[in-house]
Amino acid sequence: MPKKRTEIPLTGITVKKEDDFSAWYTEILTKAEIADIRYNVKGFVVYREWATITIKKMYAKYEELLEKNGHLPLTMPSLIPESNFHLEAQHVEGFTPEVFWVTEAGSSGKLSERLALRPTSETALYKMYPFWIHSYKDLPFKRYLSCQVWRYETKMTRPFFRGREFHWIEAHNVYATMEEAMDQVKEDMEMAYEMLQEEFAIPIIFFERPQWDKFPGAVATFAADVLMGSGKVMQQPSTHLLGQNFSKPFNIKFVDKDGEEKYGYQTCYGPAISRIYGAMIAYHGDDKGLVLPFDLAPIQIIIIPILFKSKEEALLNKAKEVFNLFKNHYKVKIDDSDDSPGSKFYNWELKGVPIRIEIGPKDLQKHQVVIVKRHNGEKLVVKEENLINKINEIAENYTNEIKHKSLIDFESQIEECYEKDAAIEAINNGKIVACGFCSIDKDGEKCAEVVEKDLGAFVRGKRVGEEKREFATCLICGEPASCTVYLARSY
């Protein structure tokens, strides 16, 4: 046995998710062959086959929805001249600490200007928009890029959650009015619900982020948080109202119906597909391994003939027969390897294959198969004549079932707090705190620093659409509260 593999025991995830999330997550990535952290540049990982296939499917779904909503794709260079960054002051300030710089090339040595590996594409794309946008007839101008970005993260990295290179979609839109731009922000939030909640089965909640936590250069940022349980949240797609903050320095103007030249109103939107994938593993995975939404599984049905010497050929033929029933509609595979049935079950559970079909000698005799659903272990004995209907039914309901099963109820996670000590206790007990806050404008940042220091939590912002909770005073400074915010620990 080669050494490298034996370092982690081959069978079973050895840590319970509830006991030690980090260790559990690392084991699942390794044992299900999802990511490899041994690549020799710090903060960069390899996405293995199983992850790459699912991430491609996630991209396809998100792109389809964006296109349905009128976005067209573009391909942008990944290098951005340093001078582009300097056009928007907050943007350069926000991103400079995170930029990888290309400074040399080929044998000729130093470049005349440093080139950034894009940490986000505003300053590349918005340089081009004046070439393409001239008249109100060109608006709305809705475009998206599917690409990777690079950020020199100084925080601890974790595959898919936070890395120095990650894979996302960024949409960049221009409108004639602020109202239309704000409508786009709403559409972006709806798309996030449709994708994350409906397709990927991850429930999210949108918050308007405090000013000190907004996208550098934005007027306002609306970001989704996934409740990961135990009061922790993980930021997911965010959409940013840019107003005219970029259109002015980048000179993105249009001649309006009234003949006047005006600056456009902009929005940008960034679902980080690789990060959503990480949330999906973390959210749905269990102590046996991955659980995947049906559509996203690289293999959806695994057929395992329980091979006995005397019946081997008949069993394999039956497996092929079943394979042929489904091969045109699902991703299906026969595992006819030499491994024991038990280790096959274990392996495909680890990988999160939604449906297992077992065929043993007794089943053969009785014209039946055994079906096992990965997400809840439910076992069904199904007569051959009902097999197609049954599989179709399971396939159709599978994602909905994991969605409902694993739903973390937002309200049950919340504790309303009126004093800092109570809030500290609530956070330590794995709760999300709802409380009054003096301000999510610049003024409130001091109180937010106290929250971070004393509670180990972050101000997630004002819940979008929230109306029911009201507090008289700020949890931290005791001044009159201007809003209700939520405090939570985060990944």
Add this chain to the structure above:
Amino acid sequence: MPKKRTEIPLTGITVKKEDDFSAWYTEILTKAEIADIRYNVKGFVVYREWATITIKKMYAKYEELLEKNGHLPLTMPSLIPESNFHLEAQHVEGFTPEVFWVTEAGSSGKLSERLALRPTSETALYKMYPFWIHSYKDLPFKRYLSCQVWRYETKMTRPFFRGREFHWIEAHNVYATMEEAMDQVKEDMEMAYEMLQEEFAIPIIFFERPQWDKFPGAVATFAADVLMGSGKVMQQPSTHLLGQNFSKPFNIKFVDKDGEEKYGYQTCYGPAISRIYGAMIAYHGDDKGLVLPFDLAPIQIIIIPILFKSKEEALLNKAKEVFNLFKNHYKVKIDDSDDSPGSKFYNWELKGVPIRIEIGPKDLQKHQVVIVKRHNGEKLVVKEENLINKINEIAENYTNEIKHKSLIDFESQIEECYEKDAAIEAINNGKIVACGFCSIDKDGEKCAEVVEKDLGAFVRGKRVGEEKREFATCLICGEPASCTVYLARSY
């Protein structure tokens, strides 16, 4: 002849492809909104919406074929430590002049080691292979990446043909024997024929490249050339037999059936999708604009109601009716803008939309439509009851028709030459020269330099599968010929 972009008249391509290919190509890219060369980093261009959509379709087709042939996808980091490059001597020598280097990051300044923007992924990926390959059971190991690469080109760049960032697929395989590796090279060539000739309608010919022109680190390189007409060729997918040149320094070993540890035999393969896209524009495009294979067109059918005031509503309704007939099977669009019918025809011809359906008042009366095929301008009047069948028929045959129409016959391009002067004349007359050559090993490089200097042509190599042509002596040095080679000018 217009000097600057803004001076190019808005309507019509002003240059004939035959008269000035470069000017024609630049105009088509600009007017059909395919690429934008105004991005402010030299050698980098924006792929616009129309190009991005087609390139995505090309990726999907190539990936599907690779997966059908047993390749699985991976996602690799795009930064490679400089030390990785130094493991294979020819490789580092070959690529160092072309590498962009990341040397700084964030506020912390200089990195401890320079990181290359991948010019190709061998030295990233092969560092990982020993972690994943242990036994003969892990072989064949067939993987591919869909990604972009960066090369600091010093030659003149041209969008899609040659740029400092381009988009490709690279496949990297490991086998137990040299024979199996060589079979993979053959499969790679077959895939290139299937994709380029069958799907993208671009005829290719494979040559074994001379040793001085092989991939740095390879044992042998087999590369496809597209005949672009007038004796010029353009290199397309190439596949490389690496033997054990990388497996030894990168320590890619497996325990064979006999219990012995052996080094793997490798191949790599690089279809550059963005470059194939460029070839497709150049090869099929005509003086009216783009011609696209049917499957690859972002819009496949454009419906143009010839609007007359009195009949406006009836015509629009008919257009919608026709749209509904096809919307589930094809990418179809109604152009009901205010432009004149003529300018609509012109615009969609420029964009290469394969089928135009015109509906005028007279057609309405006669229950018919007019169909025009983009690639040959053929006009058909079709009764409504036959419309579905007719469109399906055109859609099915369209790509085949452009394939046959535009076929440049290899043999008709060839001139067999026995003396340098005759070869110079043949090249100047737009021919490809077949001739005897002393050697495509290192020894022949001096003669190849003469070919480059005196003929302005390149030794493309030995034609794969060639048997019929034999020459006694080398065209250049007059020594006995070891093989027949082809000389051609190239893009």
